[in-house]
Amino acid sequence: MTYFITTKHLLSGLILGLALGLAGCENYLDEVASKTLIQAENVRTVQELDILMTGAYSGIARNIAFGGNALIIGETFADLVAINNTAYRTAPGRSSRVYTWTHREEDYGFQAEFLQWSTFGLTNANNVLEILRVNQVQTPGETNPRLDITRQRGRLEGDARFVRALCVFEQTRLLAYPWGHTPDNSHPGPIAAFQSPSTFGDLAYPRLSVRAAYDSVLNDLRRAEQLLPENYDPARHLPDYQPRANKYAALALMARVYAQQDNVDSCLAVCNRLLGTGSGYRFPGVASRFPGTAV
Amino acid sequence: MGGVNLSANQVDVRTIPLGNSYQYALTSALPAYPVQLPDGSYFNGIANGINNTISIGTNPVFYRNNYSNLTATFRSTNTAYLQLKPVSGLTIRSELGYDYQRAKSDVLLNQQLYPKGIVGAERTGNGRATDQSVTNQTTNVNTIITYARTLRKNHQFTLLAGNSVQSTLSDNGTYITENVPEGAKTGTDTARTVVFKDQLSFRFVSFFGRLNYAYRDKYLAEFSVRTDGSSRFGPGKRWASFPSASVGWVISDEEFVKSIPAISFLKLRASYGLTGNAEIGNYSWQKVFTYVGYNAAIYGGSQGGQFTSLGNRDLSWEATRQFNAGLDVGLLGNRISATIDFYDKVSDGLLLDYALGPLAGTINNVITINLGSVRNRGIEISLNTRNVETKSFKWESSFNVSRNRNTVLSTYNAPFLNFPFQFINGPNLATPGLPLGTYYLAQFAGFDPQTGNELFYERDRSVFANTGQTVRTGNLWDGTVSNQAGNNQFIQPNRTPYPLFFGGFTNTFRFGPIDLSALIYFQYGNWIYDQGERAQSYPAQGQMQRRNIPGIGNVQNAIRESDNTALNRLVWTSNARSFESTRFLHNGSFARLKNVQLGYTLPVETARKIRLRTLRVYASAQNLLTFTKYPGWDPEVFRNGGGDGANATLGPGVTNNDLPQVRTLLIGLNFGF
Numbered sequence: 001m002t003y004f005i006t007t008k009h010l011l012s013g014l015i016l017g018l019a020l021g022l023a024g025c026e027n028y029l030d031e032v033a034s035k036t037l038i039q040a041e042n043v044r045t046v047q048e049l050d051i052l053m054t055g056a057y058s059g060i061a062r063n064i065a066f067g068g069n070a071l072i073i074g075e076t077f078a079d080l081v082a083i084n085n086t087a088y089r090t091a092p093g094r095s096s097r098v099y100t101w102t103h104r105e106e107d108y109g110f111q112a113e114f115l116q117w118s119t120f121g122l123t124n125a126n127n128v129l130e131i132l133r134v135n136q137v138q139t140p141g142e143t144n145p146r147l148d149i150t151r152q153r154g155r156l157e158g159d160a161r162f163v164r165a166l167c168v169f170e171q172t173r174l175l176a177y178p179w180g181h182t183p184d185n186s187h188p189g190p191i192a193a194f195q196s197p198s199t200f201g202d203l204a205y206p207r208l209s210v211r212a213a214y215d216s217v218l219n220d221l222r223r224a225e226q227l228l229p230e231n232y233d234p235a236r237h238l239p240d241y242q243p244r245a246n247k248y249a250a251l252a253l254m255a256r257v258y259a260q261q262d263n264v265d266s267c268l269a270v271c272n273r274l275l276g277t278g279s280g281y282r283f284p285g286v287a288s289r290f291p292g293t294a295v
Numbered sequence: 296m297g298g299v300n301l302s303a304n305q306v307d308v309r310t311i312p313l314g315n316s317y318q319y320a321l322t323s324a325l326p327a328y329p330v331q332l333p334d335g336s337y338f339n340g341i342a343n344g345i346n347n348t349i350s351i352g353t354n355p356v357f358y359r360n361n362y363s364n365l366t367a368t369f370r371s372t373n374t375a376y377l378q379l380k381p382v383s384g385l386t387i388r389s390e391l392g393y394d395y396q397r398a399k400s401d402v403l404l405n406q407q408l409y410p411k412g413i414v415g416a417e418r419t420g421n422g423r424a425t426d427q428s429v430t431n432q433t434t435n436v437n438t439i440i441t442y443a444r445t446l447r448k449n450h451q452f453t454l455l456a457g458n459s460v461q462s463t464l465s466d467n468g469t470y471i472t473e474n475v476p477e478g479a480k481t482g483t484d485t486a487r488t489v490v491f492k493d494q495l496s497f498r499f500v501s502f503f504g505r506l507n508y509a510y511r512d513k514y515l516a517e518f519s520v521r522t523d524g525s526s527r528f529g530p531g532k533r534w535a536s537f538p539s540a541s542v543g544w545v546i547s548d549e550e551f552v553k554s555i556p557a558i559s560f561l562k563l564r565a566s567y568g569l570t571g572n573a574e575i576g577n578y579s580w581q582k583v584f585t586y587v588g589y590n591a592a593i594y595g596g597s598q599g600g601q602f603t604s605l606g607n608r609d610l611s612w613e614a615t616r617q618f619n620a621g622l623d624v625g626l627l628g629n630r631i632s633a634t635i636d637f638y639d640k641v642s643d644g645l646l647l648d649y650a651l652g653p654l655a656g657t658i659n660n661v662i663t664i665n666l667g668s669v670r671n672r673g674i675e676i677s678l679n680t681r682n683v684e685t686k687s688f689k690w691e692s693s694f695n696v697s698r699n700r701n702t703v704l705s706t707y708n709a710p711f712l713n714f715p716f717q718f719i720n721g722p723n724l725a726t727p728g729l730p731l732g733t734y735y736l737a738q739f740a741g742f743d744p745q746t747g748n749e750l751f752y753e754r755d756r757s758v759f760a761n762t763g764q765t766v767r768t769g770n771l772w773d774g775t776v777s778n779q780a781g782n783n784q785f786i787q788p789n790r791t792p793y794p795l796f797f798g799g800f801t802n803t804f805r806f807g808p809i810d811l812s813a814l815i816y817f818q819y820g821n822w823i824y825d826q827g828e829r830a831q832s833y834p835a836q837g838q839m840q841r842r843n844i845p846g847i848g849n850v851q852n853a854i855r856e857s858d859n860t861a862l863n864r865l866v867w868t869s870n871a872r873s874f875e876s877t878r879f880l881h882n883g884s885f886a887r888l889k890n891v892q893l894g895y896t897l898p899v900e901t902a903r904k905i906r907l908r909t910l911r912v913y914a915s916a917q918n919l920l921t922f923t924k925y926p927g928w929d930p931e932v933f934r935n936g937g938g939d940g941a942n943a944t945l946g947p948g949v950t951n952n953d954l955p956q957v958r959t960l961l962i963g964l965n966f967g968f
Contacts, residue, residue: 028460028498028500029498029500029524029525029526029533030526030530034495034496034577034578034583036585036586037578037583037584037585037603038583038584038585038586038600039578039581039582039583040581040582040583040584040602040606041581041582050597051584051586051598051599051600052584052599052600053599054592054593054594054595054597054598054599054600055584055586055592055594055599055600055601055602056599057594057595057599058591058592058593058594058599058601059592059601059656061594116653116654119653119654119655119656120601120602120656120657121656122656123601123602123605123655123656123657124584124599124600124601124602124656127582127584127602191654196582196605197605198582198605198606198607198608199607199608199609200607200609200649200662200664200666201609203651203662204709239597240595240597242595243594243595243596243597244595
């Protein structure tokens, strides 16, 4: 009798162990750790989001990325940032693995370089927006405003939308026929994606029309203008934010986009908003500056 | 019942940097160069004059004398098991395994080898020390329950159930320092020391069960199923089940066969089952970004991160379904035994790296996908015979031959593609309907009789763009003048790196105490692309020429005889030297005497007289003779010990001055006390 019970107990124990083992397996297979790689779905802090945003800016800030158009960084950031890339030409291997491995400058030229770097900005910006959208970062009880997601959320979203708008705008100028090339601007625009692909099938996204591209750029910039702070404030922001866009950068780029659309009225309106009500530097309206012209 | 097995060992290896140095003797360290100049300084070859870079090929002796590489490897393998037999027929066994491996390597390039201001220096140069440490820890826990029972004498059942958990944790770090003082092991310039430090892990969990049934050991059946989970796949895709079943019939146990004395054993068997493969890198399914030590993502003084890969949440196990049928035969008291096997296996959802191009916004620009399927169908025959068996003389033979036919069934296809995607890896491709690794090269069309320039066939671009077929237009292009290979490659049907059949034939003879055995290996129908021959067929700076060049013949004879037709075909830095063409594609069929061994074993009584239990003297030789029409160094191509990824699958027939198989002569003495 005793012998029978022992066997029964043993087998029950094994079956129970097996069942518990099965239940724990899914989590067990989750736990893959790395010291240098962060999984997007494991991003849990404001600092990690800022690492991604810094990466987004680093992608678009290379002077080589914009070729002659690198000026746009100067246009939008004024003297907030100095891009130090003097060593880049002489030792590309030190600055960029991608550059060394997949590209040769003489094969592709500045435009292709820009295209490539704009995709880094887009990938990071899209991921930041996706992480924010699902409220993946939660910081309950955080007393430091610089690390509190509820205080930083708007700023981070504004940052990401600004970078995305900049990348899509420059891609459009580079790849597409200009605004107005077709009456409804339905001609093919940038290759940019507005979501970060998660599967192979996601890569087959359709190419945006120029109209959709400009709409999205302006939409992102309007939101960025609302969300971005006026300036860097060490009490409210991590130092990472210091060299990035503020709401005036978003406005400046918005003016540039309107100018590219030949929408002079909107361009002037944005410029005036940028310069501030009552500023002596306000631009006069086109009609008063050029009487008799119909714009 | 239980047991423990512990082992540990340490090996220190000092490596001399001569990995491929004999190859450099064909390029940058030509044998005509002196090792040292009359003043005692080392001759550094031509490369050093250009940009102050030093490579091993410049002067291997100089390199060796100023370089050191010490690798210390420690490994400890430990297993323990506990086994219980609570009731008759029931066995419960648990095994625990722990494998610890640590490799530390210190590589030092001194100030002579790595001077100040060298191109590519992280910092200042003036000596460079690289300290690398890699630790791998693997833990295994297996539990297996077996229950065996015989019912009514003739029905034998064995039931097995178990699980296995494996976890591997890998730590690695590389530290580079520069400005290394004389005699020191590390440098003083430590401004950028951590180059890469990471910890990676992966895990596998498996559950498996098996039921065996045998009726009088004559009718056999087995059914098994296993479920495997891997951390290398995302949620919902981690687990896959692989069932299999097999049946066997020992016909020779039937009464109607027992009456045939010539048949001593006859068994028919068949099986069908699935197996899985998860051999991909870690994190392939995940969106991951990196930031540690990644200079490209620094902005405004802050370290940013950029994505290494966007991942693929659909990624899952590669599965192979295989049908197998076989026959085992033993005749004349098993003096003749043979096995015939037929197999048909289809691998689906092959785990492949798909190159996304440079616009993916990631560092690696690669997505790992389950893509395409491949069929392998073949037959394997082996025959063993004991030809002569007398007291003083024995002769046994063993022959085996295999035939495998491989076909790519599908690759990536999409509405926006005109034809299924063609994977191209160097001079090889994978495309539906053709074997893996079919050669894909510019098609050599001979030499221009007037100029001696190399001519190639032109491909019809519109046919190719619409169908993927490579068709000639009837025009030729001059490859000596310009390189147009990119748009004029042709699929080479029936030219693959894989043999149509291969096998071996072994004969063993024993005359009393003397034994002799010989193994001949053969393969037929494989094609080799010789990149080394291509490089050495065109005169260029710092480049040795081969004596025999395809289309030219013996160059020395051509020079001696002032054969201008041949010599016109040698064009200084011809454009054709930079692309692959069918001119250097060769049939690699061969037969080789792989191994011969002659031995003498001292009779036991005689050995005992000199207080030995056994004594044997032998001489053996490897790779003594080769029969082949392949003009290169060695038709048995092993590219630097085998490539990985697509190189291993598609390009095993590509050789580039790889080290030929070594001919070895060995004389040995075995004695036992």
